[in-house]
Amino acid sequence: MKTGRKQIVVLGAGFGGLEFCKQLGHPDADITLIDRQNHHLFQPLLYQVATAGLSATDIAQPIRSILAHLPQVTVLLDEVTGFRLAEKQVILGDHTRSYDYLVIALGGCTSYFGHPEWERFAPGLKSLQDALQIRNRILLAFEQAESDVTPERHSRLLTIVVIGGGPTGVELAGACAELCRHVLQTDFRHIHTRETHIILLEAAPRILAHLPPELSASARRQLEALGVQVRTDTKVKAITADCVELETGEIIRARTILWGAGVAANPLTRQLGVPLDRAGRIQVNPDRTLPGHPEVFAIGDLAAVLTPEGTPVPGVSPAAIQMARHVAGIIGDELAGHHLHAPRQPFHYHDKGTMATIGRSAAVAKIGRLEFSGFPAWLAWLGVHLLFLVGFRNKVTVLFQWFYSYLTYKRGARIITQLPPPPGPPPAG
């Protein structure tokens, strides 16, 4: 550690962590960004990788590439295992790192409402690995159905259940329906679209419950037009291999069961010794700091915060980005000595809108008081996401992929990459 230079440690290279690094421009600070992965993931499009619409490299970029132009930022591939807040240290396995300021932006993880045993049967969608596993499962189910199998097995292989009627579940269900509808027609000889069943289960009375009722209804109609069976007021009681049991006792047999129903904070928050909400999110002060630790900030999905109206700020990228800028401003001021003249400002969330896609050319969107759906909403979704997508090359590639996909229904990303290794070499002699 260089004498005189402040050391800022940032945990997590999602939207929050990255934006902080880009915004904090002080010459006397060294920033160390730590992440378990070497890439930044554009999560809003992860469902497209899961349904073979985009490839992994279209939505991920190495963190180092993104921050290469900032020489004061060092990126380290490492894993946080704990904290020593009193000594101002982060624990990374068998070594530690000291800090003057700590920014925790570790994000969220999939939550199974107290049933962690469901995870192996119903994968969530938080990482590239999740998305690729889901894609493989869906594609392999089609492949198996193409061979001679019993009618019961044929039906089970072609049934996909999506649990959770929030944006993730709606997007997954719509994209699955599209995959089945457009891919099966041309690619497979012994299975047909009418044999597939995409079922979306939602415990509440309507899907997309955070949007106004008319948008929920519009989304439902659009999903049903795509062939998705939407079942609201439907609670899941148990999930086992190829099987979902509802609270009514009804059994649904499906080879592919996808979980889009719950998100919690990264479980490392429990190691901080500060108050957490029910989902494990840190109850931060208005300026984003941990109670009792003015040099430790928490931003993004693992920080609990309320809007002025008293509703929780959603775990979406614009919120993480705004929090990151707020904290960068605070720390920048303090490094420059400005804080001596003014106290830290509280964070205010400005809702820039929320949207969810339904299939290839439809969506629902609410921006401010403006609500719209169908193709215009999809265009808005496309524009907003391309704006946020990191790096020029990804924007053009994704745009090209989307247009080609849209025009031709082709899915170049429909490859399965995790099969057993090829046969080994012949033995000696």
Add this chain to the structure above:
Amino acid sequence: MKTGRKQIVVLGAGFGGLEFCKQLGHPDADITLIDRQNHHLFQPLLYQVATAGLSATDIAQPIRSILAHLPQVTVLLDEVTGFRLAEKQVILGDHTRSYDYLVIALGGCTSYFGHPEWERFAPGLKSLQDALQIRNRILLAFEQAESDVTPERHSRLLTIVVIGGGPTGVELAGACAELCRHVLQTDFRHIHTRETHIILLEAAPRILAHLPPELSASARRQLEALGVQVRTDTKVKAITADCVELETGEIIRARTILWGAGVAANPLTRQLGVPLDRAGRIQVNPDRTLPGHPEVFAIGDLAAVLTPEGTPVPGVSPAAIQMARHVAGIIGDELAGHHLHAPRQPFHYHDKGTMATIGRSAAVAKIGRLEFSGFPAWLAWLGVHLLFLVGFRNKVTVLFQWFYSYLTYKRGARIITQLPPPPGPPPAG
């Protein structure tokens, strides 16, 4: 099986198997194409995925997409485990498939010259899984070197040994040198290009021994200009974790050891009960059939054949494609009844040239009697490969990727995708 229609089973969806399916246009034949993977892989560019220059989806396309326009072709994801040639059946695990004609196009696998135990320390490059594993290993080595490590460990992490001076080894070594040279400069803060060592080991007196000596020398000069240390007349005695031992007793410590030195036929050839050469390739008749089995053909890398000059036909894609067309012609004639008037023609290989790239903008090439190197050879290589690349979308995407890569040195495919799963959800309560 429909009465009267001939059943043709094709094993393997590489260049040979695919070309056969596309060329055989007889209305009375049903073709079943069987492969362990769901995608066709453009192997000449696999080394680019291994060195983070292209993504997996750029060089692979689902077999079904490629053959979707041929309704008489059914594609099955399945694995061949044996043969019953007398009963005209292929064994696929617990079931069998009967045929009137069988086309074996299973390709090759990496050979370790009687040392299968070397494979786990020195991966070969035959599948997407191989390429992604290699890419992860190289990138992770960089990541580890970025942290504080001992000088010895730092050096070992930044040393890459490529074994085998044929086209695969040369291309890997050149691409690794480029990756180190252009990526390290901007992306990493604590490691520098001069600390990296790329070493290419070749047992023969010169690399690219199948090309004329002046092209070998040109290739060597270009590799050395990129910073590769080329060591010919160098035999490997043993390979263990992070360590290569030469026959001289010298030890080279390297975190990344890549094998490009040997190719053998798919080991399933041993189950056919027909004569094989030393590399396990089938000693086919001039018309590509197995001795004693006029309805069974073998094409591509696992068929041994000599040119009119008596030299072995190399295991390259143009050879496989030519053999496929030849066999499709023979079978097509027989289905149409034409063969009653003329015997089967023997196969003649027309050498369309051979080339190998060296880094981003150089290569060596021999087409007919024309030999050239440097940038013009690289352009020729680019043109030929794009011509062979299957599917419109791949061509444009790969072209775009290459040009962007070439202009900006950016490597969008530098992501590591196989890290441990993210933290699980919090426990109940």
